[in-house]
Amino acid sequence: MKKEIFEPFNVSDNNFEQCVKCTICTVYCPVLEVNPDYPGPKQSGPDGERLRLKDASFYDEALKLCLNCKRCEVACPHGVKIGDIIQLARIKYSKKKPKVRDMILANTDIVGTMASTFAPIVNPIVALKPVRRIMDSVLKIDHHRIFPKYAGLRFESWYRRYAEKKQNDFKKHVSYFHGCYVNYNFPQLGKDLIKIMNACGYGVHLLEKEKCCGVALISNGLIKQATKQALHNVEAFKKSIVDKNMPVISTSSTCIFTIRDEYPHLLGIKNDEIRDESELATRFLYRLIDSGKLKLVFKKNYKKRIAYHTPCHMEKLGWSIYSTSLLRMIPGVDFMALESLCCGIAGTYGFKKENYETSQGVGKPLFEQIESSKADFVATDCETCKWQIEMSTSLKVQHPISILAEALDVEATMKLWNA
Amino acid sequence: MNKNNSKEYDVIIIGGGVTGAGTARDCAMRGLSVLLVERHDFATGATGRNHGLLHSGARYAVTDPESASECIKENMTLRRIANHCVEENNGLFVTLPEDDLAFQSQFVDACKTAGIGTEILDPDFARRLEPSVNPNLKGAVKVPDGSVDPFRLTMSNMLDAKIHGAELLTQHEVTDVICEQNRAIGVELFNHAKNEKVKYYAKIIVNAGGIWGHHIASLAGININMFPAKGSLLIFGHRVNKMVLNRCRKPANADILVPGDTICLIGTTSERVPYDQIDNMFVSQADVDVLIREGVKLSPSLATTRILRAYAGVRPLVAADNDPTGRNISRGIVLLDHQERDGLSGFITITGGKLMTYRLMAEEATNLVCKKLAVDKQCETAEKALPGSEKSDLSLDNATDKIYSGMSIAQKSAKDRHGTLAKNIAVGDSNDDSLVCECEGVSIGEVKYAIKELHVNNLIDLRRRTRVGMGTCQGELCACRAAGLLCESLEEPGEAKDDLANFLQERWKGMSPIAWGDTINEVQFTSWIYEGIYGLKPDNN
Ligand SMILES: Cc1cc2nc3c(=O)[nH]c(=O)nc-3n(C[C@H](O)[C@H](O)[C@H](O)COP(=O)(O)OP(=O)(O)OC[C@H]3O[C@@H](n4cnc5c(N)ncnc54)[C@H](O)[C@@H]3O)c2cc1C
Ligand code: SF4
Numbered sequence: 001m002k003k004e005i006f007e008p009f010n011v012s013d014n015n016f017e018q019c020v021k022c023t024i025c026t027v028y029c030p031v032l033e034v035n036p037d038y039p040g041p042k043q044s045g046p047d048g049e050r051l052r053l054k055d056a057s058f059y060d061e062a063l064k065l066c067l068n069c070k071r072c073e074v075a076c077p078h079g080v081k082i083g084d085i086i087q088l089a090r091i092k093y094s095k096k097k098p099k100v101r102d103m104i105l106a107n108t109d110i111v112g113t114m115a116s117t118f119a120p121i122v123n124p125i126v127a128l129k130p131v132r133r134i135m136d137s138v139l140k141i142d143h144h145r146i147f148p149k150y151a152g153l154r155f156e157s158w159y160r161r162y163a164e165k166k167q168n169d170f171k172k173h174v175s176y177f178h179g180c181y182v183n184y185n186f187p188q189l190g191k192d193l194i195k196i197m198n199a200c201g202y203g204v205h206l207l208e209k210e211k212c213c214g215v216a217l218i219s220n221g222l223i224k225q226a227t228k229q230a231l232h233n234v235e236a237f238k239k240s241i242v243d244k245n246m247p248v249i250s251t252s253s254t255c256i257f258t259i260r261d262e263y264p265h266l267l268g269i270k271n272d273e274i275r276d277e278s279e280l281a282t283r284f285l286y287r288l289i290d291s292g293k294l295k296l297v298f299k300k301n302y303k304k305r306i307a308y309h310t311p312c313h314m315e316k317l318g319w320s321i322y323s324t325s326l327l328r329m330i331p332g333v334d335f336m337a338l339e340s341l342c343c344g345i346a347g348t349y350g351f352k353k354e355n356y357e358t359s360q361g362v363g364k365p366l367f368e369q370i371e372s373s374k375a376d377f378v379a380t381d382c383e384t385c386k387w388q389i390e391m392s393t394s395l396k397v398q399h400p401i402s403i404l405a406e407a408l409d410v411e412a413t414m415k416l417w418n419a
Numbered sequence: 420m421n422k423n424n425s426k427e428y429d430v431i432i433i434g435g436g437v438t439g440a441g442t443a444r445d446c447a448m449r450g451l452s453v454l455l456v457e458r459h460d461f462a463t464g465a466t467g468r469n470h471g472l473l474h475s476g477a478r479y480a481v482t483d484p485e486s487a488s489e490c491i492k493e494n495m496t497l498r499r500i501a502n503h504c505v506e507e508n509n510g511l512f513v514t515l516p517e518d519d520l521a522f523q524s525q526f527v528d529a530c531k532t533a534g535i536g537t538e539i540l541d542p543d544f545a546r547r548l549e550p551s552v553n554p555n556l557k558g559a560v561k562v563p564d565g566s567v568d569p570f571r572l573t574m575s576n577m578l579d580a581k582i583h584g585a586e587l588l589t590q591h592e593v594t595d596v597i598c599e600q601n602r603a604i605g606v607e608l609f610n611h612a613k614n615e616k617v618k619y620y621a622k623i624i625v626n627a628g629g630i631w632g633h634h635i636a637s638l639a640g641i642n643i644n645m646f647p648a649k650g651s652l653l654i655f656g657h658r659v660n661k662m663v664l665n666r667c668r669k670p671a672n673a674d675i676l677v678p679g680d681t682i683c684l685i686g687t688t689s690e691r692v693p694y695d696q697i698d699n700m701f702v703s704q705a706d707v708d709v710l711i712r713e714g715v716k717l718s719p720s721l722a723t724t725r726i727l728r729a730y731a732g733v734r735p736l737v738a739a740d741n742d743p744t745g746r747n748i749s750r751g752i753v754l755l756d757h758q759e760r761d762g763l764s765g766f767i768t769i770t771g772g773k774l775m776t777y778r779l780m781a782e783e784a785t786n787l788v789c790k791k792l793a794v795d796k797q798c799e800t801a802e803k804a805l806p807g808s809e810k811s812d813l814s815l816d817n818a819t820d821k822i823y824s825g826m827s828i829a830q831k832s833a834k835d836r837h838g839t840l841a842k843n844i845a846v847g848d849s850n851d852d853s854l855v856c857e858c859e860g861v862s863i864g865e866v867k868y869a870i871k872e873l874h875v876n877n878l879i880d881l882r883r884r885t886r887v888g889m890g891t892c893q894g895e896l897c898a899c900r901a902a903g904l905l906c907e908s909l910e911e912p913g914e915a916k917d918d919l920a921n922f923l924q925e926r927w928k929g930m931s932p933i934a935w936g937d938t939i940n941e942v943q944f945t946s947w948i949y950e951g952i953y954g955l956k957p958d959n960n
C-alpha cells in the first residue's frame with residue numbers, strides 16, 4: 001500500500017520555522033542546566049539557523065557541546081527537529097577538523113577489531129593508571145574514564161563457530177544487527193538474544209557484512225565515512241527485509257535510532273524501504289505478544305528489584321514502553337522506572353577530556369536517583385549509558401534482553417513455539 | 420500654548436526620511452545651521468516601507484537610462500561611505516521559461532551604456548551560485564545589485580548631521596508654513612509629545628516630505644502634482660537567497676527577491692491610490708496572492724518558507740508640471756525651486772528619486788540652498804564615510820572569536836547593525852550581554868545604547884534602531900523585556916503599558932494579512948502571554 005503523503009504549505013526543512021519560540025526545549029536540555037557556555041537548543045537550533053543563513057560566521061563552535069540526546073525534540077510542541085538542525089549545522093559549518101583522538105573514538109569497529117584481537121593485552125593496558133594518564137594528556141581522553149573491556153572472541157566469530165548452523169532449523173527467521181558493542185565488548189548480549197529468539201521459534205541470522213552504524217562518526221564530523229557505511233548498511237538491510245522478507249532486529253537503541261532516523265535526516269540517505277521493518281528486539285517481541293502470536297514462560301524463582309533507565313534515544317523513539325512492559329511481565333520482578341534523564345555520556349562525548357565535567361554534571365541527578373533506588377541493578381537498552389552508570393554509581397547495569405534471557409524458562413517456552 | 424522661537428536657522432528641513440536626513444547632513448557639513456523636523460519618527464514614511472534594494476540600475480537600464488546611470492554611481496558611492504548599511508551580495512537577472520530570452524541581449528547592451536557591469540552566466544552555473552533560484556531558468560545575468568538597510572542608512576545620516584551641529588526634532592508635525600510677502604520664513608509645528616504648538620524660523624525651508632510633500636507645499640499655497648503609488652511586499656522568515664533575484668524582462672509586479680539582514684523580501688505590487696489614503700496603507704488579499712504566485716516563480720522554496728509580515732509603502736511619484744493627468748510620471752529626482760516655479764522664495768522641494776539616490780538628491784538640494792545663501796562650499800558627502808562606516812581595525816572581530824556564545828551572537832549582530840559604532844555598546848557584564856531579542860540577537864547593552872544615543876521615544880522607535888521585535892517571534896518574547904528597559908530610563912509605568920500595547924498592535928497589523936499556519940499560532944501564543952499573563956488589554960491604546 002502506498003502511503004499518502006500530505007505536504008503542507010509553508011513548512012521548512014527540519015520544521016525550523018515552525019518554532020514559536022516557546023522556550024520549552026530549553027527547559028529540557030540537560031547540557032544547558034550544567035554548562036552556561038552552551039547556548040541551548042533554541043538558540044543553537046532554530047534561532048541560530050536563521051542567523052547562520054544570513055552569515056555563516058554566526059556558527060558557534062559551542063554547538064559541539066550538544067549531546068544530540070534529542071530530548072529537546074521530544075519536548076518541542078511544534079515538531080521542530082532541533083537536534084537535527086544542530087547536528088546539520090555542525091556538519092555544514094564547523095571548521096575544526098576532527099582530532100586523532102576523535103578518529104580513534106569514532107572508529108568503533110576498526111579499533112574494536114584490533115583491540116579484541118589483542119584483548120588479553122589491551123584490557124590490562126588501558127586499565128593501567130599511567131596509561132590512562134597518558135591517554136588523558138596526549139589524546140585528551142579523560143583519565144577518569146574506564147574503557148569498556150574488549151572480548152577475546154568476537155560475537156561474529158562465536159556465531160559462525162557455534163550458532164549459525166542451527167538457525168536454519170526454525171520456521172521463522174529474523175536478521176540481527178548486533179552493532180560494535182556486542183561484537184567487540186559484550187558478545188553475551190548477542191548470545192542472550194539468540195537464546196530468546198530460538199526459544200520463540202525464530203532463527204537468527206546475521207546481515208551480509210554489517211558495518212558500524214556510524215553514530216560516532218557522525219558526531220565526530222567524519223561524514224564521508226559515515227555516509228559510506230550507511231549506504232552499505234541500507235543495502236544489507238534491503239537484502240534481508242526486501243529480498244528475504246526477514247525483519248531486522250537489534251539490541252542497541254542507538255544503532256537502530258541512527259539507522260532509522262539519522263540516516264535520512266543527517267546523511268540524506270533514503271531508507272523508506274527498510275525503516276518500518278528495522279526495530280529493537282524488545283519492540284519486536286512485545287508486539288508479537290500483544291497480538292497473541294507469542295507467549296513467554298518465565299522461571300518461578302527469579303526475584304529482582306530492577307530500576308529502568310530510559311536512554312535518550314529511547315525517549316526519542318518512544319520505545320522504552322516495549323522494554324519496560326516486557327520486564328514487568330516477569331513475575332518476580334519488582335519494577336521501578338527512573339525519571340527519564342540523560343546520563344551524560346552521549347556515546348563518545350563523555351570520553352573527551354573537555355566534556356568530562358559537563359558529562360558528569362548532566363548525569364548527576366540520575367546517579368543520585370539510582371543510588372537511592374534500592375534496586376539490585378539497573379536495566380537499560382543503551383550500551384554507553386551502561387558504561388556511564390556503572391562508572392558513576394555502585395550498581396551494575398543489564399540489558400532487558402539479558403534479563404529476559406535469564407528469567408526465561410527456555411524449555412517451556414520452546415515447547416509452546418517449536419512444535 | 421504658543422511658543423515662539425527667536426532663533427533663526429539657515430535651513431529647516433521638513434521630513435525625517437532618508438532624503439531629509441541626507442540633506443541635513445550635507446547642509447550641516449557645509450557649515451549651515453540646520454533644524455530637521457519630523458512628525459513621527461525617523462524613517463516612518465516611504466523610507467521605512469520599501470524594498471531595501473541597492474539598485475545597480477540594471478532594472479531601469481532599458482526603460483529609464485538616466486535613472487540607471489544615477490543608480491550605478493550612487494551604488495558605488497554607498498558601498499564606500501555606508502558599508503555598514505549595505506550588503507554587497509550581487510544580483511541575478513534570470514530569464515524564466517515564460518520570458519523571452521531575446522530581452523537579455525537588449526538588457527545587457529543597455530546596462531553597458533549605463534556603465535553597469537554585467538556577466539552572462541550559464542544557467543547551470545547560476546544554479547550553483549544561487550541554489551534558491553528557479554531551476555528551470557533559461558538564462559541569467561549577474562549585476563552589482565545589493566541590499567541597503569534604510570533604517571541604518573537614515574540613522575547614520577542623522578547622527579552625522581548631529582555631529583556637525585544640526586538639531587533634530589521628532590514628533591514635530593508641520594501644521595503651517597509661515598510666509599511673509601512671497602517669502603517662506605518659518606514653520607509652525609505641533610509637538611505631539613507635549614501637545615503644544617511651536618514656531619521655528621529659517622532663511623530657507625526644504626520640503627523633504629516625500630509623498631506628504633504635496634500637502635506640505637499646499638500649506639505654503641503651492642501645488643505639486645503628486646501621484647501616490649502603493650507598493651506591497653512580503654517578508655519571509657529567513658533568507659532563502661544570497662543574491663538579489665530579478666526577472667530579466669520589463670519591470671513588472673513582484674519580480675524582485677531581496678535578501679536583507681536575517682530575512683528576504685518579495686515585491687512589489689504597484690497601484691495608484693487616492694491621495695487621501697496615503698496614511699491608511701493596508702495589504703489586500705489580492706496583493707498577497709500576487710506576491711506569492713509571482714515570488715514562487717523566482718524561487719520555488721518561497722512556497723515552503725514561513726511568511727512573517729506584509730506591508731505597503733507609497734512611492735512619491737511626481738507628474739511633469741505640464742501634465743495634469745499624471746501619465747507622464749518621472750521616476751527620477753525632482754528638485755523644485757519654488758521661487759522660479761511659483762514666485763515663493765525661501766522654499767524648495769526635493770522629492771522623487773529613490774532610497775539609494777538620496778545622497779545625490781541631498782547634494783542637489785543643498786547646492787541650491789547654498790546658492791541661495793551665497794555659501795561657497797563643496798559637497799563632501801560622497802567622500803566622507805558615515806558614522807559606523809569609518810575604516811578601523813575593529814578589535815570587535817577578535818572579541819567575537821570567544822566561544823561564549825550568547826555574547827558573540829549579540830556582538831556580531833550589533834556590529835552588523837551599527838558598524839564601528841558598536842564599540843559604544845556596553846559588553847562583558849552578564850547583564851549587558853543578556854539578550855532582549857533572541858531572534859535578532861539584541862542585547863540589553865545595545866538597547867541601552869539605542870535609548871541613550873539614537874533618539875528613541877518608544878518601543879516602535881527602538882525597533883527601527885535595533886531590530887527588536889523584527890524576528891520570527893514578532894515581539895512575543897522581546898517586547899516586554901524591552902518595555903521594561905524603556906520604562907527604567909524614560910517612560911512612566913502607565914505610559915509604558917500603552918506603549919507596549921501599541922507596539923504589539925503594530926506587529927499584529929503586519930501579520931494580519933498573512934495570518935495562517937504558524938503565524939497564527941505565534942499570534943495566539945503572544946496574546947496568551949500579554950493578555951492572559953500580563954493582563955494587557957487591547958484597549959490599552
Ligand atoms: C514599495 C516601495 C519600494 C521601494 N523600493 C525601493 C528600493 O528597493 N530601492 C530604493 O532605492 N528605493 C525604493 N523605493 C523608494 C524609496 O523608498 C523612496 O524614494 C524614499 O524612501 C523616499 O524618501 P523620502 O525621505 O524622500 O520620503 P519619506 O521617507 O516618505 O519621508 C518623508 C517624511 O516626512 C514626514 N512628514 C510628512 N508630513 C510631515 C509634516 N507635516 N511634518 C513633518 N514631517 C512630515 C513623514 O513622516 C516622513 O518620515 C521604494 C518605495 C516604495 C514605496
Ligand atoms: S539534543 Fe540534547 S543536548 Fe542537544 S540541544 Fe537538544 S536537549 Fe540539548
Ligand code: SF4
Pocket residue numbers: 018019020021022023024025026041042045046075076077078079080082
Ligand atoms: S520547543 Fe520547539 S517551538 Fe518551542 S522554542 Fe523550542 S524549538 Fe521552538
